[in-house]
Amino acid sequence: MLEPDGPWSKISKEAFDRVWSSGGAPPKLDVEEHVELAAWTTFGISSKARWFARVATLTQLREALAWAKERDVPLLVLGGGSNMLLHGDVHALVLQVDIRGVEVSPQGATDAVVSAGAGEPWHGFVMQTLDDGWHGLENLSLIPGNVGASPMQNIGAYGVEVKDHFAWLDAVRIEDGALERFDAAKCNFGYRESVFKREERGKWIIVRVAFHLDR
Known part of the structure; x- marks a missing residue:
């Protein structure tokens, strides 16, 4: 933490x-x-x-x-x-x-962790990753909302879900302002749900989300 x-x-x-x-x-x-x-x-x-x-x-x-x-x-x-x-x-x-900003952390010659602030519009973020040559989220384009909501709902379309390319997210605990990183296991993704819709509902504000993407 x-x-x-x-x-x-x-x-x-x-x-x-x-x-x-x-x-x-x-x-x-x-x-x-x-x-x-x-x-x-x-x-x-x-x-x-x-x-x-x-x-x-x-x-x-x-x-x-x-x-x-x-x-x-x-x-x-x-x-x-x-x-x-x-x-x-x-x-x-x-x-x-309205926390913005997209960051790319190369992991190898053909893959990277691409993160975005929670306030980035989801569709715009997906299109930016594609314009920059990163693939994986294209099936999730045109879904309304912002990046921060995508892991809460584990949004999905055409056989792809957020959890399939999820790397981590950072969230602030409402009670004391502490920042904590959640991996996929801690998010406990299910069909259109996550820990943030169940036992951790109303306790956190997601501020940044990262994805594993490929060239």
Whole structure:
């Protein structure tokens, strides 16, 4: 486990945030009030968040978790909004996870681990891997949503599932902001499900997902 206040964070917290954002010093958390959510969901139904924050870095995410905990405010994590039907206004801090960035770690002459921030649109990520010559996820193109949701649901199509090319994911524990890496065994994938839909439901926020891909 990577502890938020341990030796790892003291050495590389700033560098880590640069990987998860577009570069430069991460901006401070901005919590808005009474925000219309229709534009953030694919159904487009009117609903207002009592509080709303867009988080683009690990630091911002931890600040948001601390903000909610200090005020005893519930959380609602919003990714791409493709599997969410909101009914009425939401009396919670709605987090729009917009952590971006695609990284390639070559493993050999013809294979690599390709990771993406949870806020990357899934279809766009798949198309980028194909444009860059990496294969494995092409059957999963056109599935709505963001990268962060893909392992939660173990999305699949045409005989291919996320678990078939899954390498690892990083997730932040909501309770204390700790960062932990999950391999396939810890995710305990099943048909359209994972540990994040069962015993670990509501305990983690996925921030980065990595896949084994080939040339």
